[in-house]
Amino acid sequence: MVVPRFWRERRYRYSLIGTRCPVCGTVYFPPRSVCPKCGRKSMGKMEEVQLSGKGKVYSYTIVHQNVLGFKYQKPYVMAIIETPEGPKITGQIVDVDPEEVHIGMPVHAVFRRIAEDGNSGIIQYGYKFVPDENP
């Protein structure tokens, strides 16, 4: 895979930047150029917003499959995290015993290595989540 595909998303992935619709106030992650609720009224007006990275587990699973780029991480925890700003985010939960993960568990985002594109491809970075001791 070539570099630009990952490079162009880096701001949003590295800093958890989403967008807010100035018409209805809904916050989206990943960023959108149109608000699904306000449609045309939101076009050209969506504002960037940085999420706090805080959240709670909305649902999760423990992945036991062989997944390209993630082979050496299994079993790993995938989760959907509910953020106080509104949007839910898909990501891994790490630095935790998978058996301890539960719905409602407080977590926060950290910057981590996500996957590798084989032996010669680029290493991809982004967000994962860890248990939050001070929610």
Add this chain to the structure above:
Amino acid sequence: MRDVAIIGAGETKYGEHWDKSLRDLAVEAGLKALEDAGICAEDIQAIFGGNMSAGSFVGQDHVGALIADFAGLAEHKIPAMRIESACASGAAALHTGYMAVASGMYDIVLVGGVEKMTDLPGDMVTDILAGAADREWEVFLGATFPSLAAMMARRYMYEYGMTREQMALFPVIAHKHGAMNPDAHFQREITVDDVLNAPMVADPLTLMNCSPVSDGAAAVVLAPAEIAKKYTDSPIKILASTYANEYISLHSRKSLTESLSTIEAGRKAYKMAKKEPKDIDLAEIHDAFSIIAIEGLEGLGFAKKGEAAKLAEEGQLYYDGNLPYNPSGGLKAKGHPVGATGVGQVVEIVKQLRNEAGKRQVENARVGMAHNVGGTMTSSIVHILEVM
């Protein structure tokens, strides 16, 4: 719009066809459908073929042209195109073919579906199928299709208290039916313990909560209903063909426990067909994962929210029950060659409505429903068919 009927149907066996290529499978199913309709390839005016990802699975794009060519139609110069909506590609092709005939643009249309999946190792197949989700904001982070379905299941169990034992009943029923279908990928019965003790794929889903990777193809021939009886004594009328989409990512949805696309496609289909859930004699429900069948049954009005497992527990979903569910074996046991699946569901309903389904025949079947889903229930396509 004109009424549209199915005048012929055919499919290959589903399974691991190491000796057959993408084109072999598609041509085999297409010719069976033509033979069943009693027409020749040169009678076809257009082809719409469902296929999710031949470009990734076998490096072949331009699938419509390839299949038309190897079906012997290169010199007839008819339009032939691939239709893609992930695992709902087959039903999307039928929806397109339905529009083509209903509109009056074409009379005789071949709708096919094909997928050749077993030429690649499992991790590559998993990665290709993950393309039905959001590649940059779900898959990039490590999500696979089973893991997304698992998160739906986990949340459903949390909200409604469903147990893994209850969820296991769905594959058990599918395999019971698959054991009676000579074209099914898996033709053996399984138990609840087999499901619970199978290797874990994505907790709480074991391998037996997940449909297999299959090769296969299916096809039907469409004609205007008014002339259908010229071709066959037993045409099957398409009463409804509806399609709805919602957010592609699970995380963008308000709820993981109901499918808004299925609810919408179902609502429109009942209205179009002037039918209600109680009028449906059998249903082929998309069960790529047990949880998807559960949310499908509820979204289509066969059970209240959180109560689909009751139908299974009460035995209503067997082919001789009140709501015969996946008499073909469903995606779980009949198999899931993704681009073929939606057409294959309709082939099963045609067989059932014609009283040609052998051991798994549903008694007095007159109205059937097919529910085909793309992605994590992002796209839902519903067809309602009736004996003419």
